[in-house]
Amino acid sequence: MKIQKISVEGLFGIFDHVIALNLDERITIIHGPNGFGKTAILRMLNAFFNSQYSLFKTIPFSKFRIDFDNGDAIEVLKKSDSIRKNEKEIIDFDFYKSGDSKASNSFNVDQIEDNVLFQTINNNYFQSNIDEIHNSRTYIDSAYYLSLEKSGWVEYYDSSVPILSRSPEEPEWLEYIKQDVNLRLIESQRLLNLASRQSSRSDNKKTPLSTVSAYSEEIAELIQAKLTEYGTTSQSLDRTFPARVVQQKPSHSITEEQLRNQLIELEEKRSRLIQVGLLDQAENSDFQIQPGSIDETTQNILSVYIEDVEKKLGVFEEVFRKIELLRRIINKKFSYSFKVMNLNKETGFVFSTNHQVSSNPKTISPTDLSSGEQHELVLLYELLFKVKPNSLVLIDEPELSLHVGWQSQFLQDLKEITELADLNVLMATHSPDIIQDRWDLTVELKGPEV
Known part of the structure; x- marks a missing residue:
């Protein structure tokens, strides 16, 4: 519907x-x-x-x-x-x-009154962050240092805490x-992440986090999750590889040239995954098979190997297409300021000055991007990943x-x-x-x- x-x-x-x-x-x-x-x-x-x-x-x-x-x-x-x-x-x-x-x-829905709204405070984040001042209609949020009328308070937090008005x-x-x-709303205020991370301070308060920082951490976690899935899939396939090679029936429908082309395509796919930061360079296993060197036994082994690698790399397919499109759009637009975006499984977004204009490229924090650059990155990331x-x-x-x-x-x-x-x-x-x-x-x- x-x-x-x-x-x-x-x-x-x-x-x-x-x-x-x-x-x-x-x-x-x-x-x-x-x-x-x-x-x-x-x-x-x-x-x-x-x-x-x-x-x-x-x-x-x-x-x-x-x-x-x-x-x-x-x-x-x-x-x-x-x-x-x-x-x-x-x-x-x-x-x-x-x-x-x-x-x-x-x-x-007329039963949704102030007492219902504020009753939820006892069981969520606002218990430690909202302090009522006497009996007035003004409230202080000590996490974000805001003073709001009650109507503004409800309106401000509804977008991030739907339970307040459910x-x-x-x-x-x-x-x-x-x-x-x-349905998802991407509001005009996009650069402050209200669902901020937990502070390391002993008072258990939450500290605000810029959206680009939050999404940088999030995409790093996504990459790590995919690497874990890739490792699990690889272990499962590697464990049964010998048995499946033995059980593989010879196929006369595939030629030696087709096998070599399939191997080349797999290495190209692996290289693209390395380029966007989904695989480490050490994962690259480039090798050449000489014409005439594939007998029937080798063909069986390579057929199973190709099927396995396709399954392993298939783990990254959806996220790869999204990351590739994100990088292409961002790098095209950020080229005007001589910046390049890459991704790292530990830190997420990695920005640096273009090596073509600097012999010593500098790393740039996502929070040091301009307001326009942050808006563009956040909006594209929301559309592709959220x-x-x-x-x-x-x-x-x-x-x-x-x-x-x-x-x-x-x-x-x-x-x-x-x-x-x-x-x-x-x-x-x-x-x-x-x-x-x-x-x-x-x-x-x-x-x-x-």
């Missing part, structure tokens, strides 16, 4: 918007003046699928609707509590099955809808800190990524340089006719 259309009525008490997604092209761009609700729509969509219902109480609107490609639809309605005659607003979810004119299921009585039909759609296949990715302002040349290349890079990672994208932008000549992918948000 995929999202086909998103619509909102009464946004900020002013705007009515309808956004039909380009399911064939897999990329939809919304644009419009500041204040028309581009970011709000992305956040509302993300809030629904991550049970961050408190967000719907902070954004003025009357109806938010999501239509799916199977004909089903869900509506989020905000209305006044006329029964109890108070100033509170009620949030209702109404589910419409394909062809039905009336809601087949409804769910009221109802304990969410119906099964609502869970089913959300589980059938994978999103499940067949997901809808929401990107807010991809043009942030990017110069015009990078913006003009963005759609082409994004198309390669969506094809490789199997993604659909809905993004909000102000930049005509991002759009280029692809206005057919855009939906303009307009104001009311005056």
